[in-house]
Amino acid sequence: MAYLRGFGCCLPSRVVDNPELGALVGVDPAWILRATGIEQRRYAAPEDTVASLGAKAGADCLQAAGLRAGDVGLLIAASGSGERRFPGPAAAIGRALGMGGVPAIDLPMASAGSLFGMSLAARLSRDYGNVLVVASEIMSRVVRCTPAGRDTAILFGDGAGACLVSAESGFAEIADSLLCSDGEFGGALRLDLDSPVHMEGRTIILQSARKIPRTILELLQRNQLQPANVDTFLMHQANLNLIVRVAQALSVSESRFFRNIARYGNTSSASMLIAATEWRRERGQLAGPVVFAAFGAGLHWGALLAT
Amino acid sequence: MENQTLIQTRIVELIRTVAGKPVNPSPGESLFESGLLDSFTLTDLVAAIESEFSIRIPDSDLTPRKFDSVARIQSYIQSKS
Numbered sequence: 001m002a003y004l005r006g007f008g009c010c011l012p013s014r015v016v017d018n019p020e021l022g023a024l025v026g027v028d029p030a031w032i033l034r035a036t037g038i039e040q041r042r043y044a045a046p047e048d049t050v051a052s053l054g055a056k057a058g059a060d061c062l063q064a065a066g067l068r069a070g071d072v073g074l075l076i077a078a079s080g081s082g083e084r085r086f087p088g089p090a091a092a093i094g095r096a097l098g099m100g101g102v103p104a105i106d107l108p109m110a111s112a113g114s115l116f117g118m119s120l121a122a123r124l125s126r127d128y129g130n131v132l133v134v135a136s137e138i139m140s141r142v143v144r145c146t147p148a149g150r151d152t153a154i155l156f157g158d159g160a161g162a163c164l165v166s167a168e169s170g171f172a173e174i175a176d177s178l179l180c181s182d183g184e185f186g187g188a189l190r191l192d193l194d195s196p197v198h199m200e201g202r203t204i205i206l207q208s209a210r211k212i213p214r215t216i217l218e219l220l221q222r223n224q225l226q227p228a229n230v231d232t233f234l235m236h237q238a239n240l241n242l243i244v245r246v247a248q249a250l251s252v253s254e255s256r257f258f259r260n261i262a263r264y265g266n267t268s269s270a271s272m273l274i275a276a277t278e279w280r281r282e283r284g285q286l287a288g289p290v291v292f293a294a295f296g297a298g299l300h301w302g303a304l305l306a307t
Numbered sequence: 308m309e310n311q312t313l314i315q316t317r318i319v320e321l322i323r324t325v326a327g328k329p330v331n332p333s334p335g336e337s338l339f340e341s342g343l344l345d346s347f348t349l350t351d352l353v354a355a356i357e358s359e360f361s362i363r364i365p366d367s368d369l370t371p372r373k374f375d376s377v378a379r380i381q382s383y384i385q386s387k388s
Binding site: 035182184185200201202203205206207209210211241242245 | 339345346347349350353366367369370371
């Protein structure tokens, strides 16, 4: 058994709205909103790092979970925008949180990294007890805020999220999860060395609009549930139009999908945990099954059921 | 094999439905470059093609190149028949 015990997040203070970004990339701010559902995003300060944002999210999560750093047996840190090839940010996040000596695993995985981290944490918590999952991204440094980089610059923002998975107690049990990967379209969304992020948006939307609902349905069906039984869907905040398409494919109201993409944009692996943090603060106790879902570069995708 | 003109007519009708406009693209016209489709209406078009022509499009075929024009869509549909 594994439980969700708390969420946390860190959002940089600098707000970049569509008028500011639109002027840089040469598009109408209203078009950005129509195409993405995003009104503004946050950009990290020059002194911020993926690890420093991740550590702040981790501290926020520990506080929400009512735990101390010494209570954590394992740290998993996901990021697709780390500043260097190695080491990844996991050990630095652990160090900043006062977890020196606690094993820290890097998941160099954008977008779906937090979901994979949660799923792994649920399994590893049997051996490690409390597992802190952190996802942190500084995407503003891997996009080009120029007309040439328009299609990615309008989407991405910076931030970090965290989740505490406990083997002992929490507000919801992680009942099941389903993870998938397929490298066939791995080149369609990638961050090469010394290059800005590359995204073939049409391919990614085609693939995600098919794979996300199918995976959610498979997860629900093997747990004898239907989409209508789910109280809340917490999905990677990639694009509002994609979230709407997934809701339509599942024949559930869009209102079942928690959304904060308008305020933060797509923060890659961090987005689902930032959304979960705000959802938990707004909603308090669990009112029914919750489905987490994510899709991203790899391609990696999956879903997780909490009850 | 079904008359090619009839297939094209059915494809154009699907494009009109998902685009929400009375468009009439030429067979070789890029549906993306001309602005008739975007990423999301493309997903709608793919679903509409599956339903209209009773075919299943596997994930491996879900690339925009295959659906970039009426002619390419027609070619793909005929390859599945």
